[in-house]
Amino acid sequence: MVMSEGVAPPYLSRELEQPGKTRKGSTSSQRAGSRWGRRILTAFACLVYLYLFLPLINIIVFTFNDPAGRYNISWDGFTINNWLDPFKDQELTNAFIRSLEVAVLSISIALIMGSLVAIALARYRFTGSRGIEIFLVLPLTTPEIVLGASLYQLFLGRKVVFGFSTVVIAHVMFCVSFVALTVKARVRGFDWTLEDAAMDLGASPWRSFRKITFPLILPGIVAAALLSFALSLDDYIVTDFTKGEFTTFPIQVNNAFRVSFPPQVNVLATIVLIVSVLLLVLTSVRSEKGVTR
Protein backbone atom coordinates (compact mmCIF):
# COMPACT_ATOMS: atom_id res chain seq x y z
CA MET A 1 0.00 0.00 0.00
CA VAL A 2 2.49 2.53 1.11
CA MET A 3 5.04 3.70 -1.31
CA SER A 4 8.13 5.69 -0.77
CA GLU A 5 9.36 8.86 -2.27
CA GLY A 6 12.22 6.88 -3.69
CA VAL A 7 9.85 5.55 -6.30
CA ALA A 8 10.14 8.82 -8.12
CA PRO A 9 13.86 8.85 -8.65
CA PRO A 10 14.38 12.22 -10.30
CA TYR A 11 12.47 14.11 -7.65
CA LEU A 12 14.48 12.38 -5.03
CA SER A 13 17.78 13.32 -6.58
CA ARG A 14 16.56 16.86 -6.76
CA GLU A 15 15.80 16.91 -3.08
CA LEU A 16 19.32 15.80 -2.34
CA GLU A 17 20.68 18.72 -4.25
CA GLN A 18 19.16 21.17 -1.86
CA PRO A 19 21.63 23.71 -0.59
CA GLY A 20 23.05 22.98 2.81
CA LYS A 21 23.24 19.25 2.28
CA THR A 22 26.68 17.98 1.47
CA ARG A 23 27.28 16.24 -1.80
CA LYS A 24 29.39 13.21 -1.42
CA GLY A 25 32.11 12.30 -3.84
CA SER A 26 31.54 9.09 -5.75
CA THR A 27 35.18 8.20 -5.38
CA SER A 28 34.80 7.77 -1.63
CA SER A 29 32.66 4.70 -2.07
CA GLN A 30 35.47 2.97 -3.89
CA ARG A 31 37.34 2.83 -0.62
CA ALA A 32 34.32 1.48 1.21
CA GLY A 33 35.07 -2.12 0.41
CA SER A 34 37.60 -4.40 -1.12
CA ARG A 35 37.51 -5.23 -4.81
CA TRP A 36 36.18 -8.71 -4.16
CA GLY A 37 33.64 -7.43 -1.73
CA ARG A 38 32.31 -5.11 -4.38
CA ARG A 39 32.21 -7.88 -6.98
CA ILE A 40 30.24 -10.17 -4.70
CA LEU A 41 27.86 -7.32 -3.92
CA THR A 42 27.38 -6.58 -7.62
CA ALA A 43 26.68 -10.24 -8.35
CA PHE A 44 24.18 -10.33 -5.49
CA ALA A 45 22.48 -7.18 -6.78
CA CYS A 46 22.10 -8.78 -10.22
CA LEU A 47 20.49 -11.82 -8.60
CA VAL A 48 18.03 -9.60 -6.71
CA TYR A 49 17.07 -7.87 -9.96
CA LEU A 50 16.56 -11.30 -11.52
CA TYR A 51 14.31 -12.23 -8.58
CA LEU A 52 12.33 -9.00 -8.93
CA PHE A 53 11.83 -9.50 -12.65
CA LEU A 54 11.33 -13.28 -12.80
CA PRO A 55 7.51 -13.12 -12.48
CA LEU A 56 7.37 -10.25 -14.98
CA ILE A 57 9.41 -12.26 -17.46
CA ASN A 58 7.07 -15.16 -16.81
CA ILE A 59 4.01 -12.97 -17.43
CA ILE A 60 5.43 -11.58 -20.68
CA VAL A 61 6.67 -14.95 -21.99
CA PHE A 62 3.25 -16.49 -21.31
CA THR A 63 1.54 -13.88 -23.48
CA PHE A 64 3.00 -15.94 -26.34
CA ASN A 65 1.81 -19.25 -24.96
CA ASP A 66 -0.76 -21.40 -26.72
CA PRO A 67 -2.27 -23.17 -23.70
CA ALA A 68 -3.70 -26.63 -24.29
CA GLY A 69 -6.26 -26.30 -21.51
CA ARG A 70 -8.01 -23.36 -19.95
CA TYR A 71 -5.09 -22.42 -17.67
CA ASN A 72 -2.24 -20.44 -19.10
CA ILE A 73 0.33 -21.62 -16.57
CA SER A 74 2.15 -24.43 -18.42
CA TRP A 75 4.11 -23.86 -21.60
CA ASP A 76 2.42 -25.60 -24.55
CA GLY A 77 3.65 -23.80 -27.65
CA PHE A 78 4.37 -20.46 -29.25
CA THR A 79 1.69 -18.25 -30.77
CA ILE A 80 1.13 -14.55 -31.38
CA ASN A 81 -2.64 -14.96 -31.54
CA ASN A 82 -3.10 -13.61 -28.00
CA TRP A 83 -1.54 -10.32 -29.03
CA LEU A 84 -3.67 -10.17 -32.17
CA ASP A 85 -6.81 -10.55 -30.08
CA PRO A 86 -6.16 -9.00 -26.65
CA PHE A 87 -9.86 -8.28 -26.07
CA LYS A 88 -11.10 -11.77 -26.89
CA ASP A 89 -12.45 -12.43 -23.39
CA GLN A 90 -15.45 -10.09 -23.19
CA GLU A 91 -15.92 -10.19 -19.41
CA LEU A 92 -12.24 -9.64 -18.81
CA THR A 93 -12.17 -6.67 -21.19
CA ASN A 94 -15.21 -5.12 -19.52
CA ALA A 95 -13.64 -5.56 -16.10
CA PHE A 96 -10.45 -4.00 -17.41
CA ILE A 97 -12.36 -0.95 -18.67
CA ARG A 98 -14.21 -0.67 -15.35
CA SER A 99 -10.85 -0.75 -13.55
CA LEU A 100 -9.63 2.13 -15.68
CA GLU A 101 -12.83 4.10 -15.00
CA VAL A 102 -12.50 3.56 -11.24
CA ALA A 103 -8.83 4.56 -11.34
CA VAL A 104 -9.34 7.73 -13.37
CA LEU A 105 -12.27 8.98 -11.30
CA SER A 106 -10.82 8.16 -7.88
CA ILE A 107 -7.43 9.59 -8.72
CA SER A 108 -8.92 12.84 -9.99
CA ILE A 109 -10.78 13.31 -6.71
CA ALA A 110 -7.84 12.19 -4.58
CA LEU A 111 -5.36 14.43 -6.40
CA ILE A 112 -7.37 17.58 -5.72
CA MET A 113 -8.10 16.83 -2.07
CA GLY A 114 -4.66 15.39 -1.38
CA SER A 115 -2.76 18.28 -2.93
CA LEU A 116 -4.77 20.80 -0.91
CA VAL A 117 -3.90 18.91 2.28
CA ALA A 118 -0.24 18.86 1.22
CA ILE A 119 -0.18 22.60 0.56
CA ALA A 120 -1.82 23.30 3.92
CA LEU A 121 0.75 21.16 5.75
CA ALA A 122 3.79 22.37 3.87
CA ARG A 123 2.92 26.03 3.80
CA TYR A 124 1.21 26.95 7.04
CA ARG A 125 2.10 26.57 10.64
CA PHE A 126 -1.04 25.82 12.61
CA THR A 127 -2.27 24.05 15.69
CA GLY A 128 -2.89 20.37 15.13
CA SER A 129 -0.64 19.94 12.11
CA ARG A 130 1.34 17.19 13.83
CA GLY A 131 -1.86 15.34 14.67
CA ILE A 132 -3.04 15.70 11.07
CA GLU A 133 0.22 14.21 9.84
CA ILE A 134 -0.17 11.13 12.03
CA PHE A 135 -3.82 10.85 11.00
CA LEU A 136 -2.77 10.91 7.33
CA VAL A 137 -0.31 8.09 7.82
CA LEU A 138 -2.82 5.82 9.57
CA PRO A 139 -4.84 4.75 6.49
CA LEU A 140 -1.56 3.75 4.86
CA THR A 141 -0.34 1.79 7.86
CA THR A 142 -3.63 0.09 8.55
CA PRO A 143 -3.79 -3.37 7.01
CA GLU A 144 -5.92 -3.27 3.86
CA ILE A 145 -8.13 -5.96 5.24
CA VAL A 146 -9.15 -3.67 8.13
CA LEU A 147 -9.82 -0.76 5.75
CA GLY A 148 -11.95 -3.04 3.60
CA ALA A 149 -13.78 -4.67 6.48
CA SER A 150 -14.65 -1.37 8.17
CA LEU A 151 -15.97 0.19 4.94
CA TYR A 152 -17.96 -2.99 4.37
CA GLN A 153 -19.59 -2.56 7.78
CA LEU A 154 -20.28 1.13 7.12
CA PHE A 155 -21.96 0.52 3.76
CA LEU A 156 -23.84 -2.51 5.02
CA GLY A 157 -25.19 -0.63 8.03
CA ARG A 158 -26.33 2.32 5.89
CA LYS A 159 -27.83 -0.07 3.31
CA VAL A 160 -25.69 1.47 0.56
CA VAL A 161 -25.76 -0.57 -2.65
CA PHE A 162 -22.30 -1.98 -3.26
CA GLY A 163 -20.88 -1.23 -6.69
CA PHE A 164 -18.95 1.32 -8.71
CA SER A 165 -19.47 4.20 -6.26
CA THR A 166 -18.49 2.27 -3.13
CA VAL A 167 -15.33 1.07 -4.85
CA VAL A 168 -14.49 4.64 -5.91
CA ILE A 169 -15.09 5.93 -2.36
CA ALA A 170 -12.69 3.30 -1.04
CA HIS A 171 -10.02 4.00 -3.64
CA VAL A 172 -10.22 7.76 -3.05
CA MET A 173 -9.79 7.08 0.67
CA PHE A 174 -6.48 5.26 0.39
CA CYS A 175 -5.22 7.51 -2.42
CA VAL A 176 -5.86 10.82 -0.58
CA SER A 177 -3.33 10.05 2.15
CA PHE A 178 -0.87 8.80 -0.36
CA VAL A 179 -1.17 11.88 -2.59
CA ALA A 180 -1.02 14.26 0.38
CA LEU A 181 2.16 12.72 1.75
CA THR A 182 3.88 12.39 -1.63
CA VAL A 183 3.14 15.98 -2.64
CA LYS A 184 4.04 17.25 0.81
CA ALA A 185 7.43 15.56 0.67
CA ARG A 186 7.98 17.28 -2.65
CA VAL A 187 7.18 20.81 -1.45
CA ARG A 188 8.84 20.52 1.93
CA GLY A 189 11.50 23.18 2.25
CA PHE A 190 10.19 25.18 -0.68
CA ASP A 191 10.85 28.89 -0.31
CA TRP A 192 7.35 30.32 0.00
CA THR A 193 8.68 33.89 -0.06
CA LEU A 194 8.84 33.46 -3.85
CA GLU A 195 5.09 33.90 -3.80
CA ASP A 196 5.46 37.14 -1.85
CA ALA A 197 8.03 38.28 -4.37
CA ALA A 198 5.61 37.60 -7.21
CA MET A 199 2.89 39.52 -5.44
CA ASP A 200 5.25 42.39 -4.62
CA LEU A 201 5.86 42.61 -8.33
CA GLY A 202 2.16 43.06 -8.87
CA ALA A 203 0.95 39.51 -9.52
CA SER A 204 -2.48 38.63 -8.21
CA PRO A 205 -2.63 35.77 -5.67
CA TRP A 206 -4.17 33.51 -8.33
CA ARG A 207 -1.47 34.43 -10.85
CA SER A 208 1.31 33.84 -8.35
CA PHE A 209 -0.21 30.44 -7.54
CA ARG A 210 -0.46 29.58 -11.23
CA LYS A 211 3.00 30.81 -12.15
CA ILE A 212 5.00 29.95 -9.03
CA THR A 213 3.35 27.47 -6.71
CA PHE A 214 1.64 25.18 -9.20
CA PRO A 215 4.70 24.56 -11.43
CA LEU A 216 6.70 23.78 -8.30
CA ILE A 217 4.28 21.22 -6.92
CA LEU A 218 3.41 19.78 -10.35
CA PRO A 219 6.19 17.13 -10.43
CA GLY A 220 5.01 15.90 -7.04
CA ILE A 221 1.43 15.72 -8.28
CA VAL A 222 2.49 13.83 -11.42
CA ALA A 223 4.46 11.32 -9.34
CA ALA A 224 1.54 10.91 -6.96
CA ALA A 225 -0.88 10.50 -9.88
CA LEU A 226 1.20 7.79 -11.52
CA LEU A 227 1.64 5.82 -8.34
CA SER A 228 -1.92 6.13 -7.11
CA PHE A 229 -3.02 5.01 -10.57
CA ALA A 230 -0.96 1.87 -10.02
CA LEU A 231 -2.40 1.48 -6.49
CA SER A 232 -5.98 1.80 -7.70
CA LEU A 233 -5.62 -0.41 -10.78
CA ASP A 234 -3.90 -3.08 -8.73
CA ASP A 235 -5.98 -3.03 -5.60
CA TYR A 236 -7.50 -6.33 -4.61
CA ILE A 237 -8.22 -6.53 -0.89
CA VAL A 238 -10.12 -3.25 -0.26
CA THR A 239 -12.01 -3.71 -3.54
CA ASP A 240 -12.94 -7.25 -2.51
CA PHE A 241 -14.85 -5.85 0.48
CA THR A 242 -16.53 -2.91 -1.28
CA LYS A 243 -17.41 -4.37 -4.69
CA GLY A 244 -20.69 -6.27 -4.24
CA GLU A 245 -21.40 -7.75 -7.68
CA PHE A 246 -19.16 -5.17 -9.35
CA THR A 247 -15.89 -6.52 -10.74
CA THR A 248 -12.59 -4.83 -11.48
CA PHE A 249 -9.78 -6.41 -13.47
CA PRO A 250 -8.00 -8.16 -10.58
CA ILE A 251 -11.32 -9.28 -9.10
CA GLN A 252 -12.42 -10.73 -12.45
CA VAL A 253 -9.10 -12.56 -12.83
CA ASN A 254 -9.49 -14.04 -9.37
CA ASN A 255 -13.14 -15.01 -9.86
CA ALA A 256 -12.43 -16.59 -13.23
CA PHE A 257 -9.41 -18.47 -11.87
CA ARG A 258 -11.70 -21.25 -10.62
CA VAL A 259 -12.53 -22.12 -14.22
CA SER A 260 -9.90 -20.52 -16.43
CA PHE A 261 -6.84 -18.30 -16.68
CA PRO A 262 -6.76 -17.06 -20.28
CA PRO A 263 -3.56 -15.66 -21.87
CA GLN A 264 -5.41 -12.37 -22.45
CA VAL A 265 -4.87 -11.65 -18.73
CA ASN A 266 -1.14 -11.64 -19.39
CA VAL A 267 -1.53 -9.54 -22.54
CA LEU A 268 -3.57 -6.86 -20.75
CA ALA A 269 -1.18 -6.89 -17.78
CA THR A 270 1.76 -6.51 -20.15
CA ILE A 271 0.09 -3.59 -21.91
CA VAL A 272 -0.42 -1.86 -18.54
CA LEU A 273 3.21 -2.57 -17.66
CA ILE A 274 4.55 -1.13 -20.91
CA VAL A 275 2.38 1.99 -20.75
CA SER A 276 3.30 2.67 -17.09
CA VAL A 277 7.01 2.21 -17.68
CA LEU A 278 6.83 4.56 -20.67
CA LEU A 279 4.98 7.15 -18.57
CA LEU A 280 7.51 6.78 -15.77
CA VAL A 281 10.41 7.27 -18.18
CA LEU A 282 8.69 10.19 -19.89
CA THR A 283 7.93 12.05 -16.66
CA SER A 284 11.42 11.47 -15.28
CA VAL A 285 13.03 12.75 -18.47
CA ARG A 286 10.82 15.82 -18.33
CA SER A 287 11.51 16.61 -14.71
CA GLU A 288 15.22 15.93 -15.23
CA LYS A 289 15.12 18.73 -17.79
CA GLY A 290 13.21 20.87 -15.33
CA VAL A 291 15.93 20.43 -12.75
CA THR A 292 18.77 21.40 -15.03
CA ARG A 293 16.99 24.41 -16.42
Place this chain on the structure above:
Amino acid sequence: MAADTSSDDRGLRKGKWAPYGLLSPGILWLVLFFLVPVMILVRTALSSKASRFANPEFSWQFSNFTSAFTDYGPQFARSFLFAGIATVSAILIGYPLAYWIATQGGRWKNLLIGLVVVPFFTSYLIRTIAWTSLLKDDGVILNVIHAIPFVPQDFRLLATPAGVIGGLTYNFLSFMILPIYVSLEKIDFRLTEAAADLYGTPWQAFKKVVLPLSMPGVFAGSLLVFIPAAGDYLNNRYLGSPKTSMIGTVVQDKFLVQFDYPVAAALSLVLMAIITTMVLIYSKFLGTEGLAV
Protein backbone atom coordinates in the same frame (compact mmCIF):
# COMPACT_ATOMS: atom_id res chain seq x y z
CA MET B 1 12.95 15.78 11.02
CA ALA B 2 14.18 18.11 13.67
CA ALA B 3 17.14 19.06 11.54
CA ASP B 4 14.90 20.12 8.70
CA THR B 5 12.72 22.55 10.59
CA SER B 6 15.10 25.46 10.25
CA SER B 7 15.09 25.28 6.45
CA ASP B 8 11.34 24.71 6.51
CA ASP B 9 10.68 28.09 7.98
CA ARG B 10 11.20 30.14 4.85
CA GLY B 11 8.08 32.13 4.32
CA LEU B 12 5.93 29.70 6.31
CA ARG B 13 2.60 31.32 6.92
CA LYS B 14 0.87 31.49 10.22
CA GLY B 15 -2.55 31.21 8.63
CA LYS B 16 -5.55 31.31 10.83
CA TRP B 17 -8.32 29.76 8.78
CA ALA B 18 -6.72 29.12 5.40
CA PRO B 19 -4.96 25.85 6.34
CA TYR B 20 -8.13 24.39 7.79
CA GLY B 21 -10.02 25.33 4.65
CA LEU B 22 -7.44 23.57 2.48
CA LEU B 23 -7.41 20.52 4.73
CA SER B 24 -11.14 20.09 5.17
CA PRO B 25 -12.21 18.21 2.00
CA GLY B 26 -9.47 15.58 2.28
CA ILE B 27 -9.63 15.21 6.03
CA LEU B 28 -13.43 15.06 5.96
CA TRP B 29 -13.24 12.21 3.44
CA LEU B 30 -10.82 10.35 5.70
CA VAL B 31 -12.99 10.94 8.74
CA LEU B 32 -16.10 9.68 6.93
CA PHE B 33 -14.54 6.71 5.18
CA PHE B 34 -11.68 5.73 7.48
CA LEU B 35 -12.24 6.91 11.04
CA VAL B 36 -16.02 6.43 11.26
CA PRO B 37 -15.89 2.97 9.61
CA VAL B 38 -13.19 1.84 12.05
CA MET B 39 -15.41 3.02 14.93
CA ILE B 40 -18.32 1.09 13.45
CA LEU B 41 -16.02 -1.91 13.31
CA VAL B 42 -15.32 -1.49 17.04
CA ARG B 43 -19.07 -1.45 17.65
CA THR B 44 -19.55 -4.57 15.57
CA ALA B 45 -16.77 -6.29 17.45
CA LEU B 46 -18.65 -5.68 20.71
CA SER B 47 -21.94 -6.94 19.30
CA SER B 48 -23.57 -10.33 19.41
CA LYS B 49 -25.42 -12.10 16.68
CA ALA B 50 -28.39 -14.28 17.52
CA SER B 51 -28.23 -16.31 14.34
CA ARG B 52 -26.36 -16.36 11.08
CA PHE B 53 -28.77 -14.01 9.34
CA ALA B 54 -29.66 -11.80 12.31
CA ASN B 55 -28.30 -8.28 12.57
CA PRO B 56 -25.52 -7.81 15.10
CA GLU B 57 -26.80 -6.24 18.34
CA PHE B 58 -24.47 -4.00 20.34
CA SER B 59 -24.03 -5.59 23.77
CA TRP B 60 -20.49 -5.01 25.09
CA GLN B 61 -19.73 -8.54 23.97
CA PHE B 62 -16.07 -8.70 24.93
CA SER B 63 -16.03 -12.45 24.40
CA ASN B 64 -15.55 -11.82 20.68
CA PHE B 65 -12.08 -10.58 21.50
CA THR B 66 -11.19 -13.51 23.73
CA SER B 67 -12.50 -16.01 21.20
CA ALA B 68 -10.50 -14.21 18.52
CA PHE B 69 -7.40 -15.34 20.37
CA THR B 70 -8.52 -18.73 21.64
CA ASP B 71 -10.14 -19.91 18.41
CA TYR B 72 -7.73 -18.41 15.94
CA GLY B 73 -4.45 -18.48 17.83
CA PRO B 74 -2.69 -20.61 15.19
CA GLN B 75 -3.74 -18.24 12.38
CA PHE B 76 -2.52 -15.23 14.37
CA ALA B 77 0.73 -17.00 15.15
CA ARG B 78 1.21 -17.95 11.50
CA SER B 79 0.42 -14.41 10.29
CA PHE B 80 3.00 -12.85 12.56
CA LEU B 81 5.53 -15.61 11.99
CA PHE B 82 5.19 -15.53 8.19
CA ALA B 83 5.16 -11.72 8.09
CA GLY B 84 8.17 -11.64 10.43
CA ILE B 85 10.19 -14.09 8.33
CA ALA B 86 9.18 -12.22 5.16
CA THR B 87 10.35 -8.95 6.75
CA VAL B 88 13.72 -10.38 7.77
CA SER B 89 14.17 -11.95 4.32
CA ALA B 90 13.31 -8.63 2.71
CA ILE B 91 16.00 -6.91 4.81
CA LEU B 92 18.57 -9.56 3.87
CA ILE B 93 17.69 -9.32 0.17
CA GLY B 94 16.87 -5.61 0.00
CA TYR B 95 19.63 -4.03 2.08
CA PRO B 96 22.55 -5.23 -0.09
CA LEU B 97 20.74 -4.09 -3.24
CA ALA B 98 19.96 -0.65 -1.80
CA TYR B 99 23.57 -0.38 -0.59
CA TRP B 100 24.90 -1.38 -3.99
CA ILE B 101 22.75 1.21 -5.77
CA ALA B 102 23.64 3.94 -3.27
CA THR B 103 27.38 3.32 -3.36
CA GLN B 104 28.01 2.04 -6.87
CA GLY B 105 25.04 3.21 -8.91
CA GLY B 106 26.89 6.31 -10.08
CA ARG B 107 24.91 8.12 -12.71
CA TRP B 108 22.61 5.11 -13.18
CA LYS B 109 21.21 5.44 -9.64
CA ASN B 110 17.85 6.83 -10.72
CA LEU B 111 17.38 4.17 -13.35
CA LEU B 112 18.43 1.40 -10.97
CA ILE B 113 16.06 2.47 -8.21
CA GLY B 114 13.35 3.02 -10.82
CA LEU B 115 13.72 -0.61 -11.89
CA VAL B 116 12.88 -1.67 -8.34
CA VAL B 117 9.44 -0.08 -8.78
CA VAL B 118 8.65 -1.63 -12.16
CA PRO B 119 7.11 -4.82 -10.70
CA PHE B 120 4.49 -2.55 -9.05
CA PHE B 121 3.08 -1.82 -12.45
CA THR B 122 1.79 -5.30 -13.01
CA SER B 123 -1.04 -6.44 -10.86
CA TYR B 124 -0.05 -7.92 -7.52
CA LEU B 125 -2.55 -10.73 -8.09
CA ILE B 126 -1.14 -11.56 -11.51
CA ARG B 127 2.42 -11.53 -10.17
CA THR B 128 1.34 -13.97 -7.50
CA ILE B 129 -0.29 -16.21 -10.11
CA ALA B 130 2.95 -15.98 -12.11
CA TRP B 131 4.72 -17.39 -9.05
CA THR B 132 2.36 -20.37 -9.03
CA SER B 133 3.47 -21.03 -12.59
CA LEU B 134 7.15 -20.66 -11.63
CA LEU B 135 6.94 -22.70 -8.42
CA LYS B 136 4.67 -25.53 -9.53
CA ASP B 137 5.90 -29.08 -9.15
CA ASP B 138 7.04 -29.45 -12.76
CA GLY B 139 7.98 -25.78 -13.12
CA VAL B 140 11.32 -24.15 -13.92
CA ILE B 141 12.46 -23.58 -10.35
CA LEU B 142 11.65 -27.04 -9.00
CA ASN B 143 13.40 -28.65 -11.97
CA VAL B 144 16.54 -26.77 -11.01
CA ILE B 145 16.19 -27.65 -7.33
CA HIS B 146 15.60 -31.33 -8.08
CA ALA B 147 18.80 -31.42 -10.10
CA ILE B 148 20.70 -30.69 -6.87
CA PRO B 149 21.87 -33.95 -5.25
CA PHE B 150 20.25 -35.09 -1.99
CA VAL B 151 17.07 -33.07 -2.54
CA PRO B 152 14.16 -35.42 -1.83
CA GLN B 153 12.03 -36.08 -4.91
CA ASP B 154 8.85 -35.01 -3.13
CA PHE B 155 10.27 -31.60 -2.25
CA ARG B 156 7.83 -28.91 -3.29
CA LEU B 157 7.18 -25.22 -2.75
CA LEU B 158 3.55 -24.65 -3.70
CA ALA B 159 1.10 -25.18 -0.85
CA THR B 160 3.89 -24.95 1.74
CA PRO B 161 4.74 -22.23 4.28
CA ALA B 162 7.88 -21.55 2.23
CA GLY B 163 5.74 -20.77 -0.81
CA VAL B 164 3.58 -18.30 1.13
CA ILE B 165 6.56 -16.63 2.80
CA GLY B 166 8.32 -16.43 -0.57
CA GLY B 167 5.30 -14.73 -2.11
CA LEU B 168 4.98 -12.26 0.78
CA THR B 169 8.68 -11.43 0.60
CA TYR B 170 8.52 -10.92 -3.14
CA ASN B 171 5.36 -8.85 -3.23
CA PHE B 172 6.48 -6.35 -0.61
CA LEU B 173 10.27 -6.33 -1.21
CA SER B 174 10.24 -2.95 -2.96
CA PHE B 175 8.76 -1.35 0.16
CA MET B 176 11.93 -2.42 1.96
CA ILE B 177 14.42 -1.37 -0.71
CA LEU B 178 13.08 2.16 -1.22
CA PRO B 179 13.27 3.54 2.35
CA ILE B 180 16.64 1.86 2.93
CA TYR B 181 17.91 3.47 -0.25
CA VAL B 182 16.55 6.87 0.83
CA SER B 183 18.35 6.65 4.17
CA LEU B 184 21.60 5.39 2.58
CA GLU B 185 21.48 8.26 0.08
CA LYS B 186 21.54 10.74 2.94
CA ILE B 187 24.76 9.33 4.35
CA ASP B 188 27.93 11.22 3.66
CA PHE B 189 30.19 8.38 2.59
CA ARG B 190 33.27 10.43 3.40
CA LEU B 191 32.60 9.21 6.91
CA THR B 192 33.78 5.77 5.82
CA GLU B 193 37.01 7.39 4.59
CA ALA B 194 37.41 8.95 7.99
CA ALA B 195 36.92 5.52 9.51
CA ALA B 196 39.55 4.10 7.17
CA ASP B 197 41.94 6.89 8.14
CA LEU B 198 41.44 5.86 11.73
CA TYR B 199 42.49 2.32 10.75
CA GLY B 200 39.00 0.90 10.65
CA THR B 201 38.50 -2.00 8.29
CA PRO B 202 35.81 -1.57 5.62
CA TRP B 203 33.60 -3.96 7.58
CA GLN B 204 34.07 -1.97 10.80
CA ALA B 205 33.33 1.24 8.93
CA PHE B 206 30.13 -0.31 7.63
CA LYS B 207 29.09 -1.72 10.99
CA LYS B 208 29.92 1.35 13.07
CA VAL B 209 29.05 4.15 10.64
CA VAL B 210 26.82 3.19 7.72
CA LEU B 211 24.57 0.61 9.35
CA PRO B 212 23.51 2.76 12.34
CA LEU B 213 22.83 5.74 10.06
CA SER B 214 20.66 3.64 7.78
CA MET B 215 18.62 2.06 10.58
CA PRO B 216 15.70 4.52 10.17
CA GLY B 217 15.29 3.19 6.62
CA VAL B 218 15.43 -0.39 7.86
CA PHE B 219 12.76 0.32 10.50
CA ALA B 220 10.48 2.10 8.01
CA GLY B 221 10.95 -0.68 5.46
CA SER B 222 10.23 -3.32 8.09
CA LEU B 223 6.91 -1.70 8.96
CA LEU B 224 6.01 -1.26 5.30
CA VAL B 225 6.65 -4.95 4.61
CA PHE B 226 5.27 -6.34 7.85
CA ILE B 227 1.93 -4.50 7.74
CA PRO B 228 0.64 -5.69 4.36
CA ALA B 229 2.20 -9.12 4.88
CA ALA B 230 0.46 -9.71 8.23
CA GLY B 231 -3.00 -8.91 6.82
CA ASP B 232 -2.60 -10.63 3.46
CA TYR B 233 -4.74 -13.50 2.21
CA LEU B 234 -3.99 -13.68 -1.52
CA ASN B 235 -0.51 -15.19 -1.19
CA ASN B 236 -1.97 -17.90 0.97
CA ARG B 237 -4.84 -18.44 -1.47
CA TYR B 238 -2.55 -18.97 -4.44
CA LEU B 239 0.74 -20.18 -2.98
CA GLY B 240 -0.40 -21.85 0.22
CA SER B 241 -2.98 -24.32 1.42
CA PRO B 242 -5.66 -24.40 4.15
CA LYS B 243 -2.87 -25.58 6.44
CA THR B 244 -1.02 -22.29 5.96
CA SER B 245 -4.07 -20.01 6.38
CA MET B 246 -3.39 -16.63 7.94
CA ILE B 247 -5.53 -14.20 9.89
CA GLY B 248 -6.49 -12.37 6.69
CA THR B 249 -7.89 -15.62 5.33
CA VAL B 250 -10.16 -15.98 8.38
CA VAL B 251 -11.30 -12.34 8.36
CA GLN B 252 -12.12 -12.40 4.65
CA ASP B 253 -13.97 -15.70 4.97
CA LYS B 254 -15.94 -14.62 8.04
CA PHE B 255 -16.98 -11.28 6.53
CA LEU B 256 -17.70 -12.19 2.93
CA VAL B 257 -18.58 -15.88 3.08
CA GLN B 258 -19.92 -16.74 6.55
CA PHE B 259 -21.33 -13.32 7.52
CA ASP B 260 -20.01 -13.79 11.06
CA TYR B 261 -19.31 -10.09 11.56
CA PRO B 262 -18.63 -9.67 15.30
CA VAL B 263 -15.80 -12.18 15.56
CA ALA B 264 -14.35 -11.06 12.22
CA ALA B 265 -14.44 -7.44 13.38
CA ALA B 266 -12.72 -8.38 16.64
CA LEU B 267 -10.05 -10.28 14.71
CA SER B 268 -9.30 -7.39 12.39
CA LEU B 269 -9.24 -4.89 15.26
CA VAL B 270 -6.71 -6.97 17.17
CA LEU B 271 -4.56 -7.00 14.05
CA MET B 272 -5.00 -3.26 13.66
CA ALA B 273 -4.24 -2.56 17.32
CA ILE B 274 -0.99 -4.49 17.25
CA ILE B 275 0.14 -2.82 14.04
CA THR B 276 -0.95 0.70 15.04
CA THR B 277 1.01 0.33 18.29
CA MET B 278 4.08 -0.53 16.25
CA VAL B 279 3.48 2.47 13.97
CA LEU B 280 2.99 4.90 16.86
CA ILE B 281 6.15 3.71 18.58
CA TYR B 282 7.98 4.16 15.30
CA SER B 283 6.61 7.66 14.70
CA LYS B 284 7.36 8.66 18.29
CA PHE B 285 11.07 8.09 17.66
CA LEU B 286 11.47 8.63 13.95
CA GLY B 287 8.54 10.82 12.89
CA THR B 288 6.03 10.06 10.18
CA GLU B 289 8.22 11.16 7.29
CA GLY B 290 9.97 7.86 6.65
CA LEU B 291 6.73 5.88 6.39
CA ALA B 292 5.20 7.63 3.47
CA VAL B 293 7.77 10.00 2.10
